[in-house]
Amino acid sequence: MSNSIKTVVVVGGGAAGWITAGRIAAQHNAKQGDIKVKLIESPNVPIIGVGEGTWPTMRNTLIQLGISETDFIRECDASFKQGAKFAKWVTGAEDDFYYHPLILPQGFTKGNIAPYWQMQKHQIGKSFSDAVCFQEALCEQGLAPKSIRTPEFSAIANYAYHLDAGKFAQLLQRQCTQVLGVEHILGDVINVKSAVNGDVAAVITQQQGSIEGDLFVDCSGFKSLLLGEHLGVPFKPCNDVLFIDNAIAVQVPYATDNAPIASHTISTGQNAGWIWDIGLQHRRGVGYVYSSHHSSEAAAMDALATYVGPQFKDLSVRHIPIQSGHRQQFWKNNVVAVGLAAGFLEPLEASALVLIELSAEMIAQQLPARREVMDIVAKRFNSTFLYRWDRIIDFLKLHYVLTQRTDSAFWQDNTDPASIPDSLNELMQLWRYHPPYDHDFTSNNEVFPAASYQYVLYGMGFESDLAPIQHTLTQTEFANTQFQLNQQNIAQVVAKLPSNRELLNKIREYGLQQL
C-alpha cells in the first residue's frame, strides 16, 4: 500500500464491477500502466443479473468504454427502450395506462406547457405524455427510435436499452481485459487484511493469495463484502416507504422469430406490486416484484402465470429476495461500494444500472491522486449519492402516492401519509398550487428531472389548483403552438421510422455506421 493511488482493486465481476473497472481504466490509462486496475471475480458465485433496463446514459457509458453499439446490440441480445409504460397504476382498469418517455415535453426549455395542458385537456382529448411528446406514439406503434441510416449512438427519438445482463457482463469483461488493460483475477475472497488506519490493505483470495491495492471497489453484490461485512457500514432499509421485498422472474420466448418487440418497458400494476415486461431480441424478461406482507408466494406465482399465459408452466422461475434500501455511506476509508453492494431498490425506473454508471463516472473522474485527499473525495461522494438515493426513493414513491386503486391493501397502504418521505410530501404540497417545473430541482446531482415528475404526476391524474396563479398563465399561444408542433412531429416520425424488430434485425445483418 502506497500513499499514491496506483492500484485499484475491484471485487466482483457483474455489470457494476466491469463498468467501474472499465471507466477507471479508460480514464486513467491502465493500458499504458499509469495505474493498475485489477478485478477479482469468484469463479463460483453467479452474477444476479436481473438489471435489464438502462437509461439513455448507457450510450455515453458504452462510448467511454470504447464499445461499438453494433457489437453491443448483437452480443447482448439488446433492444431499444424509449421509456416506460405504466399500466393499471391509476385505477387498475384494463385501459388505464400512462407513459414516462425519454424526451422532454415539447418546448420544455422555453416554457412550461403543463398548466395549459391541464386547463385544456378535455378539448385536447389526449393524455399529457401524448399531447406534449411524440415518443408515446412511437412506443404504441412498436417503432424504433432511429433508422438503419442513423449513426451509432445517435437518435431520432432519445433512447436507452434493454439488455441481457449476463451477456452484457461478458462483453464488458472482454472489452476491459482485451482493450482497456484491466487485469482479471479469478478467485474467492476469503479474508481481508487491514492496515493500521483501518483501510483495507489487501484481500486474500483462496486461489491467488493476497491482492494488495490502494483503493478497493466493492462490487460483491448483496453481500457487500468489504463495505458492509468488513467495515461494518450499516444498511438503511427503506421498506417503510417502498414495500416490495420479493421478485419472481421468468424468461419468456417469443411465439415466432418475427414477433414484435416492445420498444419500452411495460410495468403493470398487480394486487401486491407490479410486473415488469422487457423485450429483448430473442426473449422477454418478465417478473413480478411484490410485497410479501400483501401477498403469499403462491398468489404471486398465480398472478405471474396469468400475465405470462399458458406457457408459464414450462418456464423456470427464479426467486430473488429484495431488501430495499442502501448503505448509510458508500465510501469509507479506501473502500467504495457500487451496485448491489451499495443498495437496491425495486426496478421501477431502471435505477440500478444508472446508479452504477453515475458512481463509476464519479470515481473515475475524481479518483484521488493520494491517500491524504481520499477522505475529502469520499465525503463528496457520500453526500452526492445519499442525495441521489433519496431522490430516487422519492421518485419511485411518487408512482404510488396518487393511485386511485382501492382494490387491495398494497395500494391503500402506499397512500398512507406515514409512508411518504417528508421531502416528497413537501413537493406534493408545493405542486398543489405551483405546476412542477425546473426550478423545483436545483441540485447539480438530480437524477430525475422536473419533466419526469410531470410525466408521472399528470399520468397519475394529478391536478394543481391553478386559480391563485391564473394571472401568470399568459402563454396560451406558445403552449398551443407546442401542442401543434408535437402533432406534426408525431406524423413525421411515425412515417419514417421502422419497427423495433425490423431495425434490430437490420443491425444484426448490416450493422450501424459510425457516422
Add this chain to the structure above:
Amino acid sequence: MAKLVALNNKQHQHLHIDTQLAEAEGADLHLVPVVLSEFMKLVVSYPIVFSKNGDTGEFMCSALMGLEEGENLFYEKGQWQSIYIPLQLARQPFFLGHDNQAVSADNSSSEQAQNLVMCINESHASVISQASTNTHSAPNHNETQEPLFNETGEATSYLQAQQNRLVQLLQGEQQTHDFIATLLDMQLITAIALEITLADGSSHKVNGLYSIDEEKLAQISDAQLILLKQKHYLSPIYTLIASTSHIYSLINKKNQRIEQGAKWFQAATL
C-alpha cells in the same frame, strides 16, 4: 411490378428499347448510385457524394441530382440535360441475374459471378415489342428506339454496349465497396452540413450527405498515403472532392426553376 427474365435472342429477338424512356427511370431521383470507374465522367456535371442505402444503412457513392428527395435538376422536359448519364440509369432496363441453376446451387461468390446472366425487365416502360413499333410508333419516336438483335439473332451494338455497362457496374460495385471501406477505416468520411438559401429567400437543409474530410486527408500517415496510392484511390478521392463544387450549379439550377415558377405566377396574377 418488375418482371425479370433472362434475355435470349429467340424470345426477345424483336424487342426494341426506347432509350429515352429507359433513362426516364432517373427522372425523380435526387441520388443515383455510381461506381468508382465512372468518376471521371461524372465530375463533368455532378457532385459525387456518399449517401446511405435506405435498406442497409451502408455507405455508397452517389451522384447528387437534386437538393431534396424526388428532385432531379438534370432531368427536364422529358429528357436528360447532361452529357453523361450514370451507368445505373443508362443500363436500364437490363440487369444481371442468376440463372435458375446458379440460384439453387450452394455456390461460392466466384461461381455466382460465372453464373450471372443478362436479364431484362420485360414490364419496363421502355420495352417495346415489334408489333407495337410497326403499328403505333411515330417516325420521330424511332430515333430513340434501339433493337436488341439483328435478323440473324446477333446482339446489336446497342445491346453490346449495355452488356459492357452491366459488367462495368458489377466490377465497379466491388471496387467502390472497398474504396468506401478503406476511407471509413481511415475515418476520412464526414457528414456535409448543407444549408442553402435560395433565390426566393427560402432556406433548406440537405441532410444525409457525406464527403471526404479534407482536413483529415491532409493529415494521414505516410503508410496510409502509400496504401491509397497502391489501391489507386488518390484519383477518385480528388475527383470526388473537386466534384463537390457542382453543388453550386445545382443551387443555380434550382434557382432557375424557382424563377421560372415565379414568372408563371406573375402571369397568373395579372
